[in-house]
Every structure is written in structure tokens, then in C-alpha cells.
Amino acid sequence: MNNINLVEAREMSLRYGKKTALERASFVIPKGRVVGLLGHNGAGKTSLMKALVGLLPAEGELSVLGLDPRRQRGALLEQLCYIPDVAVLPRWARVSELITLMSGLQPRFSALRARELLKRTSVGLNDKVKSLSKGMVVQLHLALIAAIDARLMVLDEPTLGLDVVSRKSFYEMLIDEWCDGERSVLISTHQVEEVESLLSDVMMLDEGRLVLNISLEDMDRRFVALSHDPATAEAIAAAHPLLRYRQSGGRGAAIFDGAPPAHVAELGERIRPSLVDLFMALTRNPALHRKEA
Template identity: 30%
Template sequence: MKIEVRQLTKRYKNQFALNDVTFTLEGPKIYGLLGRNGAGKTTFMDILAGNIFQTSGDIFINGEKPFDNRNVQANVCLIKEGDNFKKEWKVKEVVRLYGFFYPNFDQQLAAFSLKTYNLNPNAKVKTLSKGMESALGITVGLASKAPITIFDEPYIGLDAAARKQFYDVMLQEYENEKRMIIFSTHLIDEVSLMFEEVLILQQGKLALQKSADVLREKTISVTGPTEKVQKFVSDKQVISKKEFMGMMTAYIFGNRQEAEGQGLEAQSIPTQDLMIQLTEKEREDSHEAII
């Protein structure tokens, strides 16, 4: 599957949820879609799933537009953090209806997941706890076998053990039958090792799109005397800098061994810390999109 996003903009009155965003995704691959609250992640996912229409720009899935397009929408399953299903539906009705909509829906996987999470097939959605409703969303998302499966904070209310179980099953299903998975989360440290590519949105714009391997290998923090750090990073791509009492820490794309060879302290940057540094609003050093 291929997703092409071209100058995509979504505006609500005078507020931009997305502002002239352009990028391409190609699967099968697991993408991490990251950003702070209000960055535009959910708006993008709703447009991708054909739930809402953009203000301007284009989005294509294998060359077709998703909005009001049944053929395309049958290839995209979006599971949000809540309100995925009508409250009066029973659990077994949710599974049956989604099975009709998605041609590759795996009823055996759905049954296994319902049993794993102790979901009563006869229970109505409105009677489920937040965690149980999340478990139902996870069940449907995984069992859909949709070529593009999107999880937007899908685990609200689940404890750490249940979340790990979800991650393990998702990875196993991905290995068994490849698809494009787009995963949006604030629990970045829990799942970052699953990502093959990372996108970070900031205030409706694309701040970064990089291979996860590149991020793990090439993003580092460098600390030392301000003058020495300034000299070292002068020819590097700088994400952000912080200075305090004659010392500086710079977050950069660079080589750890090179920095250590210059007598500087260098450490790899976890994906969550990178996202925080890249999207920090109140800092003196501005940055350009790193794409």
C-alpha cells in the first residue's frame, strides 16, 4: 500500500489542524506517528480513513482518494482511543459487523482475542469498562487484517500486562501477514522499538520523517563546555540546544564516537526525548523540519 499526502491542510475557522503537510508512506511497515496533543495526528488519521474531508490539498491511497470511497475504506481500519462502536451494540455484533465490512477479517483471531481479554460476547458496549472497550477496539483492529491498520492511543484503561500482550500479538500478526500499521501513542518508550519509521507532527506541520534505525543510530546529545560544543556542532544538523553556567547540551544528528573523540559527553537520544526536544515550543533555538 502507498499513501501520498500532498499539501494537506485542514482548517477549523481560523485554526489549522494540518497546515500544508506533504509526505509519502509505503508499506508494509510499522510507522510511529508522534506529536503532542493538538499536533494534528488524529485529524490526519480521520482524513486518511475517509471520515472527514480536508480543506485543501490531496491524499491518495494507491492512487485513490479515501473520502466517500467504499473500496478504499475497506482497506483502512482506524481504531481510536474511544467511541469506536455504538453503545447499544453487543460485543458479538461489533465483531460480526466488522467482519462484513473487512474482507480479510479473521474470526478466529477475534475469538482468541475476546477470550484473552475476558470479553463477554453478549455484553453491550455501554456496559464495558474503559479498558474492556479498548480491548474490543484492539480485537477488531488486529482481526480486520486491513492493509492499512491505524491505532490511535488504542489501549486507554489497559494495564501494563495487557498492553504488552497487545504489542506481542500485533508483532506476531505483523510477522505472519505483513500490512501497514500506523501507531500513534504517548507511551513512546513502550513501543518505540517496534517502529520502522517515525513521523513527528508539530502544530499541524511535519517536523520529522526518518527511519527508526537512523534515529537510533544518528541522534545524539552532546554535552560539554559551551564554546567546545558550539564548535563541534557548527557543521551538524542541530535539533535543539540548551546552555547553563558555561555548559551546553546540543541535540544533533551526528556520530557518537566523533563527539567522544573530541572530549565531549555523548549519549543516544530515546525516541520520546527526541520528540520532546523537537516539539518544545518555548526554547530560544528554532528548527526547520527534519525530513
């Protein structure tokens, strides 16, 4: 494995019997990156994450931190931390007891580091999990996981169901206290607008296919959006953009993969396509698709 890549996958597929969750995906995750994994429900995000941590067998080639996730899972979990979408902490336990438990379970866990991270929150060492709000439980979970001296963090919808303040606090702690230019994070989330400013890269899944794997820097160079008057809508549509949508104030917008023809570019004003708009352009909403069928 290349020593700058923490994850390398080549032609990786994941199947549940006859159902294909991921089809021949190839990608790498270098060190020092914050990667957003985006996709509608059922697109294959959780399956991909489970394969990375050794919970699902994968066809093709997959190396995580230079290890085979299935055959070398014990060694892998010493250097990788994971918060699944159904993560729970024992409600009866006190925070101090969880720190003691983690100290005995994970050789790379630092109790001192966990207590330092908890100072950023309103969670007390003597608090019981059952007395904490949902947002506080998620912050406690992140503090425990971030106190592990790992190289890769995998987060599956870590802020699902939290209010906007709790989500902001979670991501601030993640970026400030864990990301250091060497470690990498893979985050699956539906809150695309909130994480866009945190990400260095994005991977998009659409019904089991990896439809985009790109840095945000390259994304801004590759995809072009034009804001235009309604009068030019037909001419722009004739150039077959990826997506057309309406902006506030009655103006239209269109996203192109690559520079549009010069005569089309002259019809509008170039703007930066948002990650949300690009997501809509490259993926299909299964619920909407069923309604149309």
C-alpha cells in the same frame, strides 16, 4: 501509486476555515511499516488521520491504498481499518453480537479470526461490553478491527487512559497478530517510551508542520547525542546543539543534528538519543510557549 507505498501525500494541507491544522506535508508510508505519529495536543495528528480515512478534505495530493480517500471512501474502507481517539462500542451488546454485526458490515471481516484473537484476552463471547473494564474494551476493539483483512490500520491514541499492563497487552496483540511484513500501522500516541521499540518509522508534527519523517534506523545515524561532564557544558553549548538536558548522576547531555565538530565530540561520550529526547528537541510544547510569551 507506487505499489510498495500504501500512503502517498504531496504538499498536503488541512484547514478548518482560517485555521491550518496541517501545512504542506509530504510523506509516504510503505508496506510493512509500523509508523509512530507524534506531536503535542493540537499539532495536527488527528486531523491528518481523519484525512487518511476520508473524513476531512485535503488540499494538495493524497493517495491511500491507491485511492482518493474522499471520492472513493467506500472502496478504501474495505481495505483500511481505523480506531479513532473517541472510539466506543455499544454498552448493551454482547461480544458475540458484535462479531455477528461486524460480519454483516465488513466483507473482509473474519468471525473465526476475531474469536481466535479474543482467546488472547480475558474477554468472553457472552460478556456484555458494559461489564468489561476499559482495558478489556480496548482489547475487544482491537480484536474486532484486526480480524479485518485490511492493508492499513490507523490508530489514534488507542491506549489512552489504560494502565501499563493493558497497554502492553494491546501492543503485543497488535504486533504478534496483525503486522506481517505487508500491512502497515500508523499509531498516534503520547506513550513514546512504550512504543519506541515497536516502531520502524516516526513522523513528528509541530504546530501543523511535519518536522521529522524518518526510519528509526536512519534516525540513529543522523542524530548524535553526547553525554558530558558539567565542566564541558559551556563548550558544548557553544556548538549549538538541538537540545541540552541533564542526566542522572549530574552529567549533561546534548543532541546534535548530524555529527558535531571533532573538537566538540572529544568533550563527551556518544550515546543513543531516545525518541522522547528527540521529540523534545524538535517540537515545542504549546502550553510552555504560552507561559513564556
